Amino acid sequence: MQHLVKRLDRPIVLVGLMGAGKSTVGRRLARRLGLPFVDSDAAIEDAAGYSAAEVFERFGEQDFRDGERRLVARLIDGEVRVIATGGGAFVDPGTRDLLNHRAITVWLDASVDVLADRTSRRNTRPLLRNGDPKGTLERLAEERRPSYASAHIHVKSGDGAHRDVVDSILKALEDHLNGSEA
Ligand code: S3P
Numbered sequence: 001m002q003h004l005v006k007r008l009d010r011p012i013v014l015v016g017l018m019g020a021g022k023s024t025v026g027r028r029l030a031r032r033l034g035l036p037f038v039d040s041d042a043a044i045e046d047a048a049g050y051s052a053a054e055v056f057e058r059f060g061e062q063d064f065r066d067g068e069r070r071l072v073a074r075l076i077d078g079e080v081r082v083i084a085t086g087g088g089a090f091v092d093p094g095t096r097d098l099l100n101h102r103a104i105t106v107w108l109d110a111s112v113d114v115l116a117d118r119t120s121r122r123n124t125r126p127l128l129r130n131g132d133p134k135g136t137l138e139r140l141a142e143e144r145r146p147s148y149a150s151a152h153i154h155v156k157s158g159d160g161a162h163r164d165v166v167d168s169i170l171k172a173l174e175d176h177l178n179g180s181e182a
Contacts, residue, residue, distance in 0.1 A: 019118035026084035056126035
């Protein structure tokens, strides 16, 4: 794994919809690579003193997005590490552009059934508190697909073991680095 880490000169950033497994897979990926891990929602919470849901509720989605944009820009400026973004971060054109230029972006792509099942376990997502979480995920999947598809690496995230997803990312990272250095 060390040979891969030595070749990394930028952060690895996981993008994708709520429930795709960005935080869980990101944490495991970081552990395998021996790199630090940071979750952008958790960093917003640390900075704001409110959870993502509370920021939405108290200040509205626009304020959350503004804070998220500034925070992601700060996070990628630091050390080489693994960053899990909130599902909407990569939809912002400025953030997407920045990440695709200054990081290696990885789309964790999961079916709406898997996303609906995973997100139903916790009621922490403000966008899914409208009585039709599956319908919302279907709509967001459709709207956001073109943004997520611009990520450098695409990896399927099914309902199997997280370890397999991490293995797929490591393999794809190797290919990506070989391609970008060729
Ligand atoms: C959001 C995803 C959430 C969080 C906020 C908005 C989105 O993060 O940032 O609720 O717009 O998709 P996760 O993708 O980590 O659930």
